[in-house]
Amino acid sequence: MKNAILTVLTIFIAALYACSGIQEGKTLFESKCAQCHKLEVSLKETRNLEEWTKITQRMSGYSDGGITVKEAEKIAEYLAKK
16 A cells, blocks of 8 residues: 555655646746747747757857756757757
8 A cells, every 4th residue: 555655645745746847847948948939839839858958958059148058958859848
């Protein structure tokens, strides 16, 4: 019984962590990317994590420090899972 409770708790904590990361990516996307792009265009795109990572890394280079590498990664994760 303890193992079952521990397993459920572990899954719950992992889900919370994943959701918070996705929410952070969404917030970054909305605040950082909207400065140059119409967000609905990007939201219509269907790409995998690798493709979004390449795009967001490239965009972080254009932003002259406005988007960090870590922020670009979180944005890519959000866009790949939307």
